[in-house]
Amino acid sequence: MKTVLLTGATGLVGSRLLPRLVDEGHDVRALVRGEAALPPGATAVRGDLADPASLRVAVEGVDVVVHLAAFFRTGDEKAIWRANLDGTRNLLDAVREHAPQARFVMTSTGNVYDADQARPGRESDPCTPTAAYPASKLAAELLVRESGLTWSILRLPFVYGEGDGHLASMPPLVARFGLHPAHTYSVAHHRDVAAVVRLALAGTLDGRVVNVADDAPVTVLEMARLAGVELGATAEPLVDPWSGRMDPTLLRDLGFRPEVASVQQAAREGIL
Numbered sequence: 001m002k003t004v005l006l007t008g009a010t011g012l013v014g015s016r017l018l019p020r021l022v023d024e025g026h027d028v029r030a031l032v033r034g035e036a037a038l039p040p041g042a043t044a045v046r047g048d049l050a051d052p053a054s055l056r057v058a059v060e061g062v063d064v065v066v067h068l069a070a071f072f073r074t075g076d077e078k079a080i081w082r083a084n085l086d087g088t089r090n091l092l093d094a095v096r097e098h099a100p101q102a103r104f105v106m107t108s109t110g111n112v113y114d115a116d117q118a119r120p121g122r123e124s125d126p127c128t129p130t131a132a133y134p135a136s137k138l139a140a141e142l143l144v145r146e147s148g149l150t151w152s153i154l155r156l157p158f159v160y161g162e163g164d165g166h167l168a169s170m171p172p173l174v175a176r177f178g179l180h181p182a183h184t185y186s187v188a189h190h191r192d193v194a195a196v197v198r199l200a201l202a203g204t205l206d207g208r209v210v211n212v213a214d215d216a217p218v219t220v221l222e223m224a225r226l227a228g229v230e231l232g233a234t235a236e237p238l239v240d241p242w243s244g245r246m247d248p249t250l251l252r253d254l255g256f257r258p259e260v261a262s263v264q265q266a267a268r269e270g271i272l
């Protein structure tokens with residue numbers, strides 16, 4: 001049993017991870033900015049990544065920090081950098097000062113990989129993102145790697161499942177993702193994100209950046225169909241065919257096997 005500080009507990013990923021951490025027997029503190037309905041067994045700690053004093057209180061005595069909090073579903077680039085880079089810096093400072101033995105686990109994104117890569121992105125690939133979200137996450141990764149703490153970084157793909165509505169949000173986003181019938185994207189179910197966090201908590205991923213993805217990359221057309229929307233395929237040629245794809249070999253080599261191998265399995269099991 002560990003004392004865990006979870007940031008981003010009210011978000012799409014955090015709200016599904018939090019009850020699992022509690023069920024696994026951890027003493028979980030959730031950093032929350034306002035009133036939040038947390039599952040029984042979790043403790044709310046009021047705080048904000050922008051408020052270093054609140055972070056000091058939040059990290060005192062923790063064994064692990066699972067840092068999910070981020071800001072990215074917005075066009076406000078300054079706010080993205082503030083939350084993702086400055087906020088991570090504030091949190092790292094607090095951990096270094098008040099809980100230096102704590103393990104620091106941060107979620108990043110597969111969007112850090114270059115769109116014109118020649119194959120699915122690997123953790124060792126040089127990345128040169130320019131958009132604020134992936135660029136701020138990559139910069140935050142560097143802070144974590146150079147923090148002197150015991151750390152791991154989980155690069156998440158498109159995460160879905162358990163009625164989170166994320167698949168259903170795809171159709172309005174097709175202009176960004178493209179509709180080519182052959183263009184596939186890496187994805188992972190919440191259940192497997194939690195399983196990878198479990199490995200990180202156990203120390204299996206210490207000092208590593210790892211790509212997280214299931215076994216079956218999926219097209220936007222299939223994602224939309226699973227969300228109940230039929231979209232027509234584009235006649236445009238396929239460009240940047242490997243954008244949105246991550247190579248999960250390293251995580252497999254470290255022992256991870258997805259419980260939910262594909263969105264089709266999730267659909268069959270009723271856990272979309």
Ligand SMILES: NC(=O)c1ccc[n+]([C@@H]2O[C@H](COP(=O)([O-])OP(=O)(O)OC[C@H]3O[C@@H](n4cnc5c(N)ncnc54)[C@H](OP(=O)(O)O)[C@@H]3O)[C@@H](O)[C@H]2O)c1
Pocket residue numbers: 007008009010011012013014031032033034047048049050067068069070071072073083087107108109110137155156157158159160
């Ligand atoms: N969801 C995906 O498919 C996906 C894919 C790749 C990577 N990721 C990564 O996974 C993590 C979680 O993503 P998500 O989809 O769950 O995000 P989300 O739904 O947007 O949730 C973001 C969370 O961060 C919190 N937060 C934002 N700014 C904060 C601040 N200044 N101080 C404290 N908390 C703050 C939010 O709290 P409030 O409720 O107070 O706003 C919320 O709990 C992120 O690191 C993201 O980069 C997610």
